Amino acid sequence: MLSWRLAKEKVMSGVMFFITCASLLLVVAMGIGLCLRSSPILSEISLWDILSANEWKPAKNQFGFFPFIMGTVCVTGISIVLALPVSLFTALFLTEYSHSQVRKFVYPVLDILAALPSVIYGVWGTLIVVPWISGWLAPRFVSEYTSGYTVLAAGTVLAIMILPLLVSMFVEIFSTVPGEMREAAYALGSTRWQLSRRVVMKKSLPGIFATVVLAVSRALGETIAVLMVCGNLPQVPRSLFDACYPLPALIANNYGEMMSMPLYEAALMLAAAILFIVVLLFNLLSRIILKRVED
Amino acid sequence: MPLFQKLSDLKNEDFASPWANDGKSRLYTENLSLSIHGNRILKNISVELPCNKITCIVGPSGCGKSTLLKTFNRLIDMTEGVKISGNVFLGNENIVKAGFDDLTEIRRRIGLVPQRPCPLPMSIYGNIAYGCKIHGVRKRRELNRIVVKYLNEVGLWNEVKNRLRSPAVGLSIGQQQRLCLARSLAVEPEYILADEATSALDPQSSKIVEDLFVRLKEKYSIVMVTHTLHQAMRIADYVIFIYMGEIIETGTADEVFHHPKHELTKNYLSGVFS
Ligand SMILES: Nc1ncnc2c1ncn2[C@@H]1O[C@H](COP(=O)(O)OP(=O)(O)O)[C@@H](O)[C@H]1O
Ligand SMILES: [Mg+2]
Numbered sequence: 001m002l003s004w005r006l007a008k009e010k011v012m013s014g015v016m017f018f019i020t021c022a023s024l025l026l027v028v029a030m031g032i033g034l035c036l037r038s039s040p041i042l043s044e045i046s047l048w049d050i051l052s053a054n055e056w057k058p059a060k061n062q063f064g065f066f067p068f069i070m071g072t073v074c075v076t077g078i079s080i081v082l083a084l085p086v087s088l089f090t091a092l093f094l095t096e097y098s099h100s101q102v103r104k105f106v107y108p109v110l111d112i113l114a115a116l117p118s119v120i121y122g123v124w125g126t127l128i129v130v131p132w133i134s135g136w137l138a139p140r141f142v143s144e145y146t147s148g149y150t151v152l153a154a155g156t157v158l159a160i161m162i163l164p165l166l167v168s169m170f171v172e173i174f175s176t177v178p179g180e181m182r183e184a185a186y187a188l189g190s191t192r193w194q195l196s197r198r199v200v201m202k203k204s205l206p207g208i209f210a211t212v213v214l215a216v217s218r219a220l221g222e223t224i225a226v227l228m229v230c231g232n233l234p235q236v237p238r239s240l241f242d243a244c245y246p247l248p249a250l251i252a253n254n255y256g257e258m259m260s261m262p263l264y265e266a267a268l269m270l271a272a273a274i275l276f277i278v279v280l281l282f283n284l285l286s287r288i289i290l291k292r293v294e295d
Numbered sequence: 296m297p298l299f300q301k302l303s304d305l306k307n308e309d310f311a312s313p314w315a316n317d318g319k320s321r322l323y324t325e326n327l328s329l330s331i332h333g334n335r336i337l338k339n340i341s342v343e344l345p346c347n348k349i350t351c352i353v354g355p356s357g358c359g360k361s362t363l364l365k366t367f368n369r370l371i372d373m374t375e376g377v378k379i380s381g382n383v384f385l386g387n388e389n390i391v392k393a394g395f396d397d398l399t400e401i402r403r404r405i406g407l408v409p410q411r412p413c414p415l416p417m418s419i420y421g422n423i424a425y426g427c428k429i430h431g432v433r434k435r436r437e438l439n440r441i442v443v444k445y446l447n448e449v450g451l452w453n454e455v456k457n458r459l460r461s462p463a464v465g466l467s468i469g470q471q472q473r474l475c476l477a478r479s480l481a482v483e484p485e486y487i488l489a490d491e492a493t494s495a496l497d498p499q500s501s502k503i504v505e506d507l508f509v510r511l512k513e514k515y516s517i518v519m520v521t522h523t524l525h526q527a528m529r530i531a532d533y534v535i536f537i538y539m540g541e542i543i544e545t546g547t548a549d550e551v552f553h554h555p556k557h558e559l560t561k562n563y564l565s566g567v568f569s
Contacts, residue, residue, distance in 0.1 A: 100375060180413040183370055184475070187407035188426040188482060189399040198425065203416040 031276060038270035041263050050270065056234040063267040065274075070236045071151070071244035075226060076219040078155025078240070080212060083163050088208070090163075091170030092196045107168070114164035122228035125157035130229055138241050149231035152240040157225050162215045169214070173207035174200050210289035217282030221275060223248035247271050319346045320386030320404070322367065322486050322516070327381035327391075329359075329366060331374060336362050338540045340381070344486065344533075349508060349517045351531035351548075353524060355568060359540040360520040364488045366390075367518070368405045369398055385486070403430055406479030406515075408489040412471035414463035415478075419446075419455050422463045422474055426482035445477040449507055469500025476507060480515075487515050491522040505530060524564065528552055536560050 041050070041063065053064030094103055134148025177200050185195045201208070231243025232253060255268050323343035329336050336359045344350050352360045365371040366383060369390060383390040385401060393401055403426070415422050423442045432438060442459070446452040451473050455466070463474055472492065479487060489508065493501040508517055509530055521527045527534060527548070534551040536544045536559075544551055544560045555561045562568065 178413070179373070180409060180411065181415065183373065183407075184409060184413045184415060184478075185425075186373070187368055187370060187402055187409075188429065188479065189402040190429050191395075191399060194429045198417075198429070199415055 031273070031280075034269055034273035034276055038266050038273050041266035041270055044263065050267075054236070058261060058264045058267070061263060063263070065247075065271065067234045067236045068245055068247045068250050068271065071230070072220060072246040072248075074151050074237050074244060075154040075158060075230065075246050076216055078151060079158035079162060079219050080216060082155060082159035083166055083215070084212065086159075087163055087166035087170055088201070090167045091174055092200065094167075094171055095174040096192050096196050096200060107171075110164045110168050114168065118161060118222060118225040119228075121157055121161050122225035125153060125225060125229040129153045129156050133241070142239065142241050146241045147231065147243070149229055149243055150241050151230065151237045151244045154226045154230035154244065154246070155240075157229050158219050158222055161222060161225060162219055165218060166211060166215050169211040170204075170208065173204045173211065176207075177203050206289055206293045210286045210293065213282050213289070214286035217279045217286065220282070221248055221279050223252050227252055247275050251275075319516075320388075320485055321346065322383075322385050322405070322518075324366075325382040325384070327363075327366065327379070327383060329362060329371070329380075330378045331362075332376040336540050337366070340542055342535060342542055342545060344516060344518050346485075346516045347512055347514075348532035349512050349519060349530050350533040350535060351527040352518065352520045352535045352537060353527050353563075354537035355563070358537045360537060361490050363537070364407075364490050364518065364520060367486070367488055368402050368407055369393065370407070399430075403482045404484050405486045405488060406482070406484035408472070408476050408479060408487065408492040410491045411495045412468060412475045414466070414471055414474060417463065418460045419463045419466070419474065420459040422478050423481050426478060430482060441481050445481045448480055448511075449473040449477040450503070451477060467500075469496050469503065472496055472500065472504055473507070476504070480511075485516060487511070487517050489517065489519045491520055493526070494522045536563065538563070 044061075045063065050063055051065050051069065053062065054066050055062040055064045056067060094106060098106075130148035130153050132148075133150055133153050134146050137152075138146040138148070138150075181199060181203070182195060185199045190199070226246055227249035230246060230249060232245050232249060233243040234245045234250075235242065237244040251268050251271050254264075321343060324340050327340040328338055340363065352363065354360055362371065365374075366379065367390065371377055371379075379391050381391065385404060388397065388401060390401055415425055417425065420442050423445055424438045427438060427441055432441070443452065446455060451470060454470060458465075463471065466474060472495075476487075476492075487508075492508075493504050496504065505526065508519065511517065512532075519527075519531075521531075531548040534544075534546065534548050535542060536551060536557075538559055544555060544557045551560065552564065555564060
């Protein structure tokens with residue numbers, strides 16, 4: 001009886017270990033697979049040429065990634081710039097100003113917002129943000145007509161998407177500031193804002209940085225919602241009201257279409273590999289900083 | 296005169312105080328009662344905390360000593376479900392009724408030394424200067440002088456003068472507690488509250504901080520919650536004995552410790568309960 005019990009224990013722990021290893025290996029395998037599949041184009045054109053070239057004409061074997069990279073960078077940058085102050089103030093409001101009743105109501109709402117499928121954000125962006133930019137905002141700043149499908153629209157939608165993530169992570173970080181430290185600052189006569197700015201945010205600075213890095217890695221990879229509102233024109237955006245074409249949208253829009261052209265497929269695979277590596281690096285960086293903060 | 300004076304060369308000169316402290320204000324309570332979620336924690340407390348004396352609040356653990364201290368500077372606001380009735384006065388100001396604006400000034404006038412030292416996340420210099428900065432003292436020269444003066448006051452100057460810009464958490468626990476004391480002195484309070492301020496310290500640092508309080512009573516009025524009766528006996532001028540949220544006995548240290556009137560006080564002092 002006893003040995004049977006022990007045997008089961010052994011088997012189960014073995015199975016779980018195997019499954020855990022398998023899922024880790026899967027990540028490695030995906031990375032290797034992407035690199036292998038993108039090797040055909042790298043043997044024809046150097047990586048640097050691909051990354052820096054402006055022209056995207058697959059029919060003429062011109063695969064310039066630069067517009068897509070700039071599209072990704074601009075959209076991500078705008079989303080962070082828009083979302084960071086809003087999320088900081090929201091998190092400060094929740095942890096330092098609001099009543100616990102408010103928190104009990106807001107935290108679940110944040111979780112729901114974070115769990116919404118991104119296509120919903122995309123639809124919302126198409127219905128609200130795009131017409132608002134083309135009809136109201138753009139005419140106030142530029143003379144020529146804009147469709148509204150712009151870097152700004154993509155950045156705005158993305159900002160709203162990463163907002164719940166940022167807020168809940170900031171709330172968590174601010175909550176680790178010890179109550180005694182708050183008492184010490186209040187006992188000297190701090191206002192809540194002075195406490196928030198000089199103590200809570202100061203103490204949380206590394207955590208805030210790590211959170212932003214994590215949000216960047218999330219924003220870099222976001223596909224559907226961005227693709228629906230960014231305009232999908234392979235050009236380097238010159239203003240907020242230009243259309244753009246980030247890397248994930250490029251892959252999602254074209255993969256599976258022109259598989260007859262081997263170089264085209266390899267180019268898309270290379271885009272995926274780049275995305276994979278960058279997102280992985282940002283994620284790791286964020287985790288390393290957070291780990292440091294905890295110790 | 297050199298344009299830039301090295302901080303560690305500054306002397307402990309006297310300088311004009313940035314605060315308008317108009318004499319000494321009395322701190323006293325009138326029929327103060329307090330409940331948390333319906334549990335009565337303090338019952339009808341009427342007591343005066345004398346100026347320029349050390350008043351020790353003693354009593355068994357859980358009797359409401361910390362709660363009483365937190366009512367004086369309204370840190371009790373951070374606890375949920377608190378109901379206060381009665382009054383606490385600092386001079387003419389009713390602390391219980393004070394709005395948020397008045398509260399920051401009241402908290403400046405009533406300093407706190409916490410149970411465990413808690414440096415703010417900034418440098419040694421920044422910790423001392425923090426209180427002054429939040430109350431609007433901006434001039435670097437003035438801040439420098441304040442930092443030097445109060446680090447001297449707690450005997451920390453020679454130990455830290457060469458690392459004023461390094462993080463305060465790098466100090467030993469005993470040094471941190473003196474830093475916290477200097478930090479609350481820097482905004483020139485009239486009263487200083489200390490809640491078991493030496494309980495987290497080793498005996499040596501504990502002695503240093505204790506001696507500091509005795510020296511400081513010349514300029515400040517000190518209200519201490521003590522975790523050991525021995526400490527109270529060593530340094531108290533006045534003693535308040537609280538039991539189950541009620542004041543059982545108050546008086547000079549001699550009266551309470553050597554001629555207690557109340558049966559509960561006698562039992563407490565003889566160690567029947569603690
Ligand atoms: N946040 C709180 N919520 C509920 N009860 C509390 C809270 N803080 C303190 N109390 C109660 O108030 C009483 C007095 O606590 P306290 O003032 O900390 O005692 P002391 O400092 O004398 O040991 C205790 O019975 C404690 O249970
Ligand atoms: Mg206590």
